[in-house]
Amino acid sequence: MRRTPHRWTAAALALGLAAALVPTLAAAAPGDVVVRESFDSGALPAGWTPVAGTWQVSGGKLTNTAPGTLSRITFGTHLEDFRAEATIRFDSVTNSSRWAGIVLDTAPGGAVPWSQAVMRSASTATNGIEFAQRTEANTWNVTDTAAAPHDAGTGRDVRVAIEVHGSRASWSFDGKTVLTTTKLRRSASGVFGFIADGAKISVDDVVVTQLEPLPVTQPDGALPLTVAHRGYSAVAPENTLAAVEAGIRAGAEYVEIDAQTTRDGVPVVMHDNTVDRTTPGTGDISTLTAAQVTALDAGSWFSPAFAGQKVPTLGQVLDLVRTSGSTLLLEIKGPETRAETTRILDEVRSHGMARQVLVQSFDEQVLRDARAVAPEIPLGLLRGAVDADPVATAKAFGVVTYNPSAAALLTRPDAVSQLNSAGIAVMPYTVNDAATWRKLADAGVDAIITDRAGELAGWRSGHAAPSVSISVPGELRRFVPAPVAVSARDASSVSVTLDGTRIDPAVPLDPRSLAAGAHELVATATGPGGTASASAKFEVVVDVTGVRVLVAEAGTRPEETATILRHLDAGRFDQAADAVRRAGFAPELERILLADLALIAGR
Structure with missing residues (x-):
């Protein structure tokens, strides 16, 4: 048993942070909201400064007007310990690897260097979530990456929250912590910002809260x-x-x-x-x-x-x-x-x-x-x-x-x-x-x-407890194989199960062989420091197109395929089920087709 932590009134020393014994000079106190902005005025708020690209307020949201390179806007004041939150949506991207996010420490004028927490539109990629630095030499230093639980995609709101204590930070994607770092580069006077690269984005409901500093002591169980x-x-x-x-x-x-x-x-x-x-x-x-x-x-x-x-x-x-x-x-x-x-x-x-x-x-x-x-x-x-x-x-x-x-x-x-x-x-x-x-x-x-x-x-x-994350799109359709993204640290082995049965995570999931409805993936990482597990749930969604694909790919006699598809197109799902029973499909495929047709028919 280590302690009931005492919290100092300046930034923490642990994990590369500093602490002090006197109150911070900032006017805000821990728990105070320093920035709250919903962009309802129709104009850029006072103190929000575009430093690259064109930014405006449109439809009650902050937007950059074109998917340019490193579009940036700065705002706020310097804080050592804070939580920065925003709802971010990709409106369009030049390709799925483009990214956007929150700048955590930058000069008010946007000059290098700066530190950022960003996501790609294809955020389930192994580098879909990042902590990174733009260096004095105008090069990138990506310190930490992970995969998100689902793709941000385009046209979808994602609630992003980054909690920072000095050079330590955690990244939350739609309420789930997906990445941590101890390598956040900080300055003595850096402010906040938003950034987009090759993406047109919308930002809303920005909240920055000053936090209590971390204690100088390490958490229970942490290695020195x-x-x-x-x-x-x-x-x-x-x-x-x-x-x-x-x-x-x-x-x-x-x-x-x-x-x-x-x-x-x-x-x-x-x-x-x-x-x-x-x-x-x-x-x-x-x-x-x-x-x-x-x-x-x-x-x-x-x-x-x-x-x-x-x-x-x-x-x-x-x-x-x-x-x-x-x-x-x-x-x-x-x-x-x-x-x-x-x-x-x-x-x-x-x-x-x-x-x-x-x-x-x-x-x-x-x-x-x-x-x-x-x-x-x-x-x-x-x-x-x-x-x-x-x-x-x-x-x-x-x-x-x-x-x-x-x-x-x-x-x-x-x-x-x-x-x-x-x-x-x-x-x-x-x-x-x-x-x-x-x-x-x-x-x-x-x-x-x-x-x-x-x-x-x-x-x-070598002795640290391992960590692991796993992600997959939340909804799978019969005709679209789905990659499984698994990321682990301090692990000597990682195993993945689907509904309790071990699978090879390098092989994309084949929704054609899965029952309709909910499924769960579990990743277990084992290392010298112990074990850790993470899970991701998804749903196989049934529709007429999926049944058509299963029937067409089954390779049964053309006349029987044509009969089933004709019934499907006409909405005669009971007759389609009867035709499936007569077609001589493999037993497992027949079971899946009949179950899908029953769901489509509302039974």
């Missing part, structure tokens, strides 16, 4: 998040831009670095108080200028391949992390004066990253100063041992994470549940072996600090 210690320091020189970028690319939700200030007050990134171990220079950082420190090669000691990697400034690391989706776990090395701590925190603030940085330290005075100087930046307490009462200690320093050594924590595993129950996350350091990862996961820790970020992320994937 990855903290890349000094960056991905097993594959790149510690505390360099190369190591930070490697940690981000490895999927680490947190990237940990060490910061301290030079003689002239510039925060630089290095673990030791001296530059001797990881550079060719000598001397204490506090006695050197920033120019002297940042000119030093910090990569050659690790490998000639990293020659030329300089000691980075904190500002350079912040720039790299800001749009990555990861959170920076920033250790302030002690002792630092209050003025030096302030300079480090001011650097975080000047980059607009108070919600994407967690400051930690062994130095208690550093934490006291940080809390006084920048109360909006969340704090973590580093400990070599576990305090007698870790909850009381954590509360005394006002921290959101308590980060002891793993060896000490494993002698007191009960401390994890105590801290989690108080809303305080636990992130032990520095663990590089899978056996200990397993012990810490069993203890319920929220994240693990490791030199081997990629390996931990891979271990977690």
Whole structure:
């Protein structure tokens, strides 16, 4: 049992989100509707700005007037935690792979980069639902895809809802969650929008609601998040831009670095108080200028391949992390004066990253100063041992994470549940072996600090509970085979049953062999982390055309086929049934035809 979650009043740290201890500056409070628009005025609402293509209000809906390329309109204000909903309809598409949806974070003027949640008109395709980014280079980065329960098609309203907490988001299609991500790229001031590519769309009933931030602690049963210690320091020189970028690319939700200030007050990134171990220079950082420190090669000691990697400034690391989706776990090395701590925190603030940085330290005075100087930046307490009462200690320093050594924590595993129950996350350091990862996961820790970020992320994937989705068109007609879309993650095997009988999902469903009425598909995914299942229901719809196709394809004698079709065309369904009985069809086909004719006749 982990906790009753405490919810902080800024964006969450978990899964790459940041948290804070003071109320958000936004005027809206959690639960407040920030945008509600039904387009009843007949004109574009104030603050809605077309940035590509032509947009107008017509018939009480927002529309783009032609299916152009990347038609976009922006609106609203920046929120970290929100739910954005709208009813979206494809009026026409240039082809079934065209798409439209909600822009979740974009500059008000529509410039790159931006993040979006979109659907294709053929939304049952394996990539029918997407989270994607338009990058600074005007290229696409599709981070997550899934299939919808049914095709959006054209002329059909779909209720789209996207719930966002920092870089974490979930995608809901007509009330069903179909996709989640932890990789949503966010900015400090991005707003909302709608987008369409190769599609003419209608949008109505737009609602944006501010949400309560997620708790810093992980949900019950979740595997620990990855903290890349000094960056991905097993594959790149510690505390360099190369190591930070490697940690981000490895999927680490947190990237940990060490910061301290030079003689002239510039925060630089290095673990030791001296530059001797990881550079060719000598001397204490506090006695050197920033120019002297940042000119030093910090990569050659690790490998000639990293020659030329300089000691980075904190500002350079912040720039790299800001749009990555990861959170920076920033250790302030002690002792630092209050003025030096302030300079480090001011650097975080000047980059607009108070919600994407967690400051930690062994130095208690550093934490006291940080809390006084920048109360909006969340704090973590580093400990070599576990305090007698870790909850009381954590509360005394006002921290959101308590980060002891793993060896000490494993002698007191009960401390994890105590801290989690108080809303305080636990992130032990520095663990590089899978056996200990397993012990810490069993203890319920929220994240693990490791030199081997990629390996931990891979271990977690191998031990994560699998997920699976399955979709098929909601109505099938006798003469149209239907593809089954199955998507699974963290699964070693996936099986699919139709009404309890196992089938090959790669083979389209053949409605000619199915009874009229309701059917159910169930997909079961099995992996190292357990099993998961999902279902999709559909209905085989009966009509005269379907019976004609079944009769025509059966290959019976031409005169008997002609007799049955003549009765069908005349609406003589009882006579058609009698002719079916005399025709000598295969027993299963005869059963289906007679049942269909009875339904058509209303019996």
